[in-house]
Amino acid sequence: MKFTIFSSALGAFxxxxxxxxxxxxxPAKEENLTLTVSPTxxxxxxxxxxxxxxxxxxxxxxxxxxxxxxxxxVEGVVIAHKVGTTSVRVTAVNDGEKAVASASVxxxxxxxxxxxxxxxxxxxxxxxxxxxxxxxxxxxNEIAFNTFRSFTSSVSNNCVKVTKSSIIANKPGEAVIxxxxxxxxxxxxxxxxxxxxxxxxxxxxxxxxxxxSFDLGFSILPSxxxxxxxxxxxxxxxxxxxxxSTITAISSGKTELKVSLNDEEHIIPVVVTSILHCEMIAIExxxxxxxxxxxxxxxxxxxxxxxxxxxxxxxxxxxxxxETEDIKLxxxxxxxxxxxxxxxxxxxxxxxxxxxxxxSVFVK
Numbered sequence: 001m002k003f004t005i006f007s008s009a010l011g012a013f014x015x016x017x018x019x020x021x022x023x024x025x026x027p028a029k030e031e032n033l034t035l036t037v038s039p040t041x042x043x044x045x046x047x048x049x050x051x052x053x054x055x056x057x058x059x060x061x062x063x064x065x066x067x068x069x070x071x072x073x074v075e076g077v078v079i080a081h082k083v084g085t086t087s088v089r090v091t092a093v094n095d096g097e098k099a100v101a102s103a104s105v106x107x108x109x110x111x112x113x114x115x116x117x118x119x120x121x122x123x124x125x126x127x128x129x130x131x132x133x134x135x136x137x138x139x140x141n142e143i144a145f146n147t148f149r150s151f152t153s154s155v156s157n158n159c160v161k162v163t164k165s166s167i168i169a170n171k172p173g174e175a176v177i178x179x180x181x182x183x184x185x186x187x188x189x190x191x192x193x194x195x196x197x198x199x200x201x202x203x204x205x206x207x208x209x210x211x212x213s214f215d216l217g218f219s220i221l222p223s224x225x226x227x228x229x230x231x232x233x234x235x236x237x238x239x240x241x242x243x244x245s246t247i248t249a250i251s252s253g254k255t256e257l258k259v260s261l262n263d264e265e266h267i268i269p270v271v272v273t274s275i276l277h278c279e280m281i282a283i284e285x286x287x288x289x290x291x292x293x294x295x296x297x298x299x300x301x302x303x304x305x306x307x308x309x310x311x312x313x314x315x316x317x318x319x320x321x322x323e324t325e326d327i328k329l330x331x332x333x334x335x336x337x338x339x340x341x342x343x344x345x346x347x348x349x350x351x352x353x354x355x356x357x358x359x360s361v362f363v364k
Contacts, residue, residue, distance in 0.1 A: 031055060035092045035099035041106040042080045044148055045113060050076050052090055052101065059094035071105045080107040082146050109149045114186065115179045117146045121189045124160065124169040133224035139195060141169040149181045159192045197225040199261050206257070206270045208249040210311050216245045216259070234258045239272055252309060252355075276315070278348060278357045279306040283335065292360045293338065293346075301338045307348070307357075315350055323347040327361050 037052035050073060054061065063073040067086040072079050078088070089102045127134050127141040134140075144166045153162045159173030167177065172194040179186045201218045208214060220229050233242045237255035241248045247257065252274030259266045280288050286301035287294040295301040307315035317334055326344030330337040338346075340363050349356035 033059060033092060033094050033097035033099045035059075035090060035101045037088065037090050037101040037103040039104045039106070040078050040088070041108065042078060044080050044083055044107050044110045046080050046110075048078050048080075050078050050088065050090075052076070052103075054092050054099075056092070056094045056097075059092040059099075062091040062093075064089045064091070065105065070107055078105060083107050083109050083148065111149070111183065113148045115147070115149050115151050115181050115184065116186065116188075117148070118143070118167075118179075118186075118188050120187070121191070122167070123191045123193060124167070126169050126172055126192060126194045129228065130224040134195070134222065137222055137224065139222065143167050151179045151181050153180070154178045160190050195222060195225070196264075197221065197229045197261060198264060199231070199259060199266060202259060202266050203268060206247075206268055208247075208270065208272045210249050210252050210272055210274050210309075213246055213248040216247065218245060218259070220261070229261055232258070232260045234260075235270075240270060251311070251313075273355055274309040274311060276348070276350065276355045276357050277308050277310075278359070280304070280359070281306070286338070292362060294362045294364055295338060295340055297341050297363045299339075303336050303338065304334055305336060305348070307350075319350050321349055323349070 032055075034055040035052070037050065040048060040050055042048040050063070061076070063076065065072050065086055065088050067084065068081075070080075070082055070084040070086040071088075072081065073088055085104060085106050087102055088105050089100065092099045122143055124143065125134070125139045125141055127139060131141070147165065155162055155175050155177050157173050157175035159169070159171050160175050160177070161168045161170055162177055167188075167190060169192045172192050174192070175190045177188045177190060179188070197220050199218050200221055202216060206214060216233070220231075233245075233247065235242070235255050235257055237253065239249065239251045239253045239255050240257060241250055249272040252272045254272070255270050257268040257270050259268065278291075280291070280293065281304040282288045282301075283304055284302040285296055285299045286303060288303075293301065293303065305317065305320075307317075307320060309315065317331075322329055322336070324344060324346055326342055327338055327340040327346070329346065338361065340361055342363055344361045346359045346361060347356055348359070
């Protein structure tokens with residue numbers, strides 16, 4: 001009977017001992033992934049290590065800044081860009097666990113740094129149309145800048161307007177902008193120009209035949225003003241017709257083509273050349289051989305002229321001029337009197353033609 005009681009007590013003791021061993025030998029529960037980050041304050045244009053703590057050194061870390069114009073973070077180091085306040089977010093990932101923590105980042109003024117990041121001189125343009133196309137070609141009516149310190153600004157001329165982060169052109173002119181902080185002043189000279197379209201690529205002179213057409217081939221710069229520029233092409237002598245940039249010769253002669261754009265004007269000499277043709281009829285004391293005149297020395301020869309152009313226009317003798325060399329010449333209605341003692345020449349031309357005819361005169 002005593003043996004039975006002892007055996008029961010021993011069994012109970014063994015069970016308790018095993019239970020205690022299980023409790024003490026059970027592995028400790030692994031710590032959860034935790035992450036903390038502290039606020040950071042630093043001076044503009046400086047760097048500072050971000051103060052954060054992660055419970056797992058093996059965790060993969062990711063840094064994100066809400067406004068990277070104010071600051072950025074590279075491998076746990078904060079880089080201050082401009083004055084302002086933003087926030088940094090740190091994400092830790094380890095073996096399927098994830099922890100996120102955020103904190104503020106404050107960038108303060110550098111009392112020894114510049115006031116703004118503007119050059120001492122800038123040029124802007126007045127742009128009231130085709131703004132986007134103008135910007136693509138390098139024209140701008142506004143320049144943005146970063147501020148490094150608190151400032152007040154004053155403008156000597158209202159051709160520009162100054163905001164907290166930009167200068168905007170109002171009208172053509174020049175101005176000096178003064179940026180003042182508590183310790184210093186910085187001045188910027190601004191020139192505001194008006195964009196005026198100009199004509200380029202015009203020929204310096206033009207030579208045409210009657211009814212021939214020619215494209216002036218000009219361009220307007222800046223190109224984004226092409227559709228808005230009012231170009232005028234005029235011929236005061238009315239021997240040229242125009243259609244867009246193409247001119248067509250109506251009749252022979254000389255003129256000066258005027259191409260104008262607003263207050264810009266170009267003058268282009270134009271010659272419309274038509275060949276002058278001549279037929280001579282011997283009336284007295286002369287012979288016509290191979291378009292040359294043969295006359296007797298000391299005798300007056302009488303010749304009739306018929307003149308026309310390539311277009312078939314008959315030239316009136318009143319529009320014809322004669323130049324002579326070594327002979328004497330006189331007019332009588334449609335006839336010409338010639339007196340010569342030696343060989344010479346006659347040149348026939350018309351004021352409104354760009355060609356002439358030369359006739360040889362031989363004395364027999």
